[in-house]
Amino acid sequence: MLKVENIEVYYGHIHALKGVSLDVREGELVSLLGANGAGKSTMLMTISGIIRPRIGTVTYQDIDLTKKIPEEIVLQGIVQCPEGRRIFGSLTVIENLRMGAVRRKDRAELKKDLEWVFSLFPVLEARISQSGATLSGGEQQMLAIGRSLMAKPRLLMLDEPSLGLAPLVVQEIFKVIQQLHQQGVTILLVEQNARQAMAIADRCYLLETGHVVLSGTAADLKSNIAVEQFYLGGTAK
Amino acid sequence: MTSLTPFEFIIQQAINAISIGSIYALMAIGLTMVFGILRLINFAHGDLIMVGSYATLFLTLAGVPFWIAVGGGIAISCLTGLLMERVAYRPIRGAQDVSMLLTSFAVTIFLENIAILMFSPSSRPFPAPGLLNSAMNFGALRVNSVDIIAIVVAGILLILLTFFITRTDMGTSMRAVSQDLLASRLMGINTNRVFVTAFGIGSILAGIVGILWSARVGKIDPLMGFYPVLKAFVACVIGGLGSLPGAVMGGYILGFLEILLQGILPASLTPFRDAFVFSILIVLLLFRPNGLLGSTEMEKF
Numbered sequence: 001m002l003k004v005e006n007i008e009v010y011y012g013h014i015h016a017l018k019g020v021s022l023d024v025r026e027g028e029l030v031s032l033l034g035a036n037g038a039g040k041s042t043m044l045m046t047i048s049g050i051i052r053p054r055i056g057t058v059t060y061q062d063i064d065l066t067k068k069i070p071e072e073i074v075l076q077g078i079v080q081c082p083e084g085r086r087i088f089g090s091l092t093v094i095e096n097l098r099m100g101a102v103r104r105k106d107r108a109e110l111k112k113d114l115e116w117v118f119s120l121f122p123v124l125e126a127r128i129s130q131s132g133a134t135l136s137g138g139e140q141q142m143l144a145i146g147r148s149l150m151a152k153p154r155l156l157m158l159d160e161p162s163l164g165l166a167p168l169v170v171q172e173i174f175k176v177i178q179q180l181h182q183q184g185v186t187i188l189l190v191e192q193n194a195r196q197a198m199a200i201a202d203r204c205y206l207l208e209t210g211h212v213v214l215s216g217t218a219a220d221l222k223s224n225i226a227v228e229q230f231y232l233g234g235t236a237k
Numbered sequence: 238m239t240s241l242t243p244f245e246f247i248i249q250q251a252i253n254a255i256s257i258g259s260i261y262a263l264m265a266i267g268l269t270m271v272f273g274i275l276r277l278i279n280f281a282h283g284d285l286i287m288v289g290s291y292a293t294l295f296l297t298l299a300g301v302p303f304w305i306a307v308g309g310g311i312a313i314s315c316l317t318g319l320l321m322e323r324v325a326y327r328p329i330r331g332a333q334d335v336s337m338l339l340t341s342f343a344v345t346i347f348l349e350n351i352a353i354l355m356f357s358p359s360s361r362p363f364p365a366p367g368l369l370n371s372a373m374n375f376g377a378l379r380v381n382s383v384d385i386i387a388i389v390v391a392g393i394l395l396i397l398l399t400f401f402i403t404r405t406d407m408g409t410s411m412r413a414v415s416q417d418l419l420a421s422r423l424m425g426i427n428t429n430r431v432f433v434t435a436f437g438i439g440s441i442l443a444g445i446v447g448i449l450w451s452a453r454v455g456k457i458d459p460l461m462g463f464y465p466v467l468k469a470f471v472a473c474v475i476g477g478l479g480s481l482p483g484a485v486m487g488g489y490i491l492g493f494l495e496i497l498l499q500g501i502l503p504a505s506l507t508p509f510r511d512a513f514v515f516s517i518l519i520v521l522l523l524f525r526p527n528g529l530l531g532s533t534e535m536e537k538f
Contacts (some may be wrong), residue, residue, distance in 0.1 A: 048423055074425030086415045086420035102406055103425040151425060168253050 001026045001186060002047070002078070002155055007056030009046050016042040018210040019056070024155065024188050028150075029181040030212070031197040031218075032190045034207035041083055041192040044157050047188075048080045049073045060155070075103055077154030083190075084161065085144040089133030093124055095228045096132050097141055100150030109152070117146040120176050138169035156180065162196070174200060196229065198222065241377050245270070248271075249378055250496050256384035258492025259391030262468075263446045264469030265484035266398065267439025273415035273479035274435050275330065279345035281321060283466025285415040285440050288348070289314030289447035290457045291356060294363060303366045311444035317348075318440025322432060330432075352459035360458035369452040383452045390445065395485060398438075402481060407434055415479060471518060477531025486529060 001055040002024040009017040016039045024030045032040050045051045047058055049070040058065040067072055079100075088096050097117065101110055118125040121142040127135060128169060141161055148156060158177065170193070178200050181187055191197035198204055198218040206214040206221065214221055241249065264282070271279050293310030297303055325344050329336055369383045402408035407430075414431045416420045422428055450465060451457050469484075472491045476483025494517060498510050506513075526532070 050419065050422065070422040071427055074423070079425075080423045082420060086423075088416045089422065090416055091409065091412060095409050095412075098406065098409060099421070099424050099426065102410060103427070128404050147424065160437050219453055 001028075001061060002112075002188070003057075003059045004043070004047065005057050005059075007046060007053040007058065009042055009051055009053045011051065011153070013040055015212055017046070017053070020210070020212055021138070021205070022212065024186060027186055028202045029177070029187045029189065029200060031201035031204045032188060032191075032207060033194045033197060033204055035192070037209070038207040039210045041159055042080075044080055044159050044190060047073075047078065047157065057223050074151060078157070079148045079151040079153035079154070079155070080157040081148040081159065081161065083159035085130040085137075085140045085198055087135075087140050087143050087147065090131060091154055092129050092131055093135070093143060094128050096147050097124075097150050099116045100147035101152075104150075104152065108148075113150055113152060114133055117149050120149075120179065121146055138165050141165060141169070141173060142176075145173075149180075153162070153185065155188065157190070159190045160192060161189075162191065162193045170196070243248070243374070243428060245378050246313070252380055252384055252388070254493045254496035255489065256381075256492070257495065258265045258489035259387045260446055260449055260465070260488075261468050261472045261491050262485045262488025263391055263394065263442045264465050264474035265488045266481060267468070268469050269473045269476070269479055269481060269484035270411070270435045270439050272473070273431060273481075274411065275326065277326060278333055278341060278470070278478075279321075279326075279344075279439075280338075280466055280470075281325075281342045281348060282318075282443055282469070283462030283464075284345055284348040284352075284441060285314045285318050285443035285461060285462070286447035286450060286465055287352060287457070287462040288317045289444035290363065290451040290461065291352065293448060293451075294361065294457060297364050303364065303444045307448050309405045310448065311441055314444030315437055315440040316402070317441065319433060321360060321440075322436040327432070337500070349459050349462075356459060358459060360456045360461075362456055363457050365452035366457070371449075371454075372409060381453075387449045387453075394442065398481075401438075408537055409430070411435060446491040471515070474528055475521060477528030480528070480530045483528055483530035488528075 004022040005021065006019050006021055007017055008015070008019055020039070020043065022032070022043070032043060034040050043053065046053055047065065049065060049068055049072070053066060059181055060078060063076065065076070088099060091099065097114065101113070104110065122138055124142060124146055127139065132140065135143060145158065145161065161173050161177070165173065174196055177187065177189065181200070189197055189201065197222060201218050203210050203217055204215065204221050214224060268279060268282050271277055271282070286536050289310040292313035293306045296309045298307035301309065309365070322342055325340055326337070329340055356537060369386060371382045373380050373382055373385070402411065410421070410426045410431050411434065413426060414428055417426065447464065450461070468491060469488070471486050472487035474487070475490055476485070476487030491514070494514050496511060502510060502513065
């Protein structure tokens, strides 16, 4: 479905991704793990077309994404829910959700998807006309995911959805991610919370300073010594 | 001249203040809209007033009926604004604020000098018809028709704009883009269309202001845009740069301040009216650095 091949990405002067390859198949939940600064967000921004790779290709169902602008990539069904939530604070909850669906033409389907989002996150329905800035951190994360879902993603990319949230809320978010996966949404999940992300993933990639150092099923990775070190916060040299 | 009762005097000055405030508010909306979305203070916005007024003048001289010429003038002002965005601002989008500000000065100098070359630097009378250029008497009150028209036109436009900004997808997209450009792009919002719409609306408003301003002053010249854009900028700063309600509020506050100071300052000091206005602005900014309706939080990035 999505194929990233040998991309070299520079972020300013920083060589952020050094020949990284990755693929996501239809219906899969793939976790992209790694410490701060490993290049995980850069990877998502490259897929979304915000940053362009110097070398390498990103293809989605045989379409070359590296030549497309972010807005077109969203139209292809690849939607990113960015790190730090980045909801529109001065817009109401319903306006935020409408912005997720702003490019869609199938107005009839919208109502159904709105109900779907509200069934995943009932709290959003209760806060429907509140401004986004007045929501709690967890509610804002739910709104951010809901907003992305309103774009009807075929591939949903979530960047650190558990960042800065209380443990109980993290559980809730992960439960919803699993639910989405079961409903057939293809997901590429970026997380620092490796244990949880591995627990729900079909496959994982471990990124370290711009390289994929490990990849495979969650079980494969769990048995690996480097991952053990990663859990402890050390970096395998 | 019949003397006015204090009540009539206040009414008369209030009409003056609301009228000039309306003009500042309409100008300020265009400025603040573009600033909110692009972080660009477009000083060339004032020259759109000039372009629209000259276009209207030459269309009338060519025999086009005045009100059709007004439509043409506004359209040409709008086209100039869109061209400005496409040619000057789009290539440097995302550049540092200073580069964008300098570009806007360059556009200003370019347009003004083109106008001086084409139309000569001397001013020309603006052919406002009776409807825009007559005094109406209500008892002892004398009101200029252009003031009433400015108030009514601004009222209608503000209602339309409020509807547009709060109720339509494009209006909501504009608010989204002004808040977070990256998130807007990741949601698939067509940001180019948002930029173009902001310039288009601002330029149409500038064209309309051009007609009202020229009818008020009675003459036009190539540098006529400087004073209104400066006032509009002050209005934006009073209200909080980037805030649409702030720009409107700032416009009316500025109008009231000017008329109030004109009324209460001794005659020997009225030439320095603007100095007093700006002093009040400085005091305001000491207490509210982000303007009256500006956000108190620091900017992102």
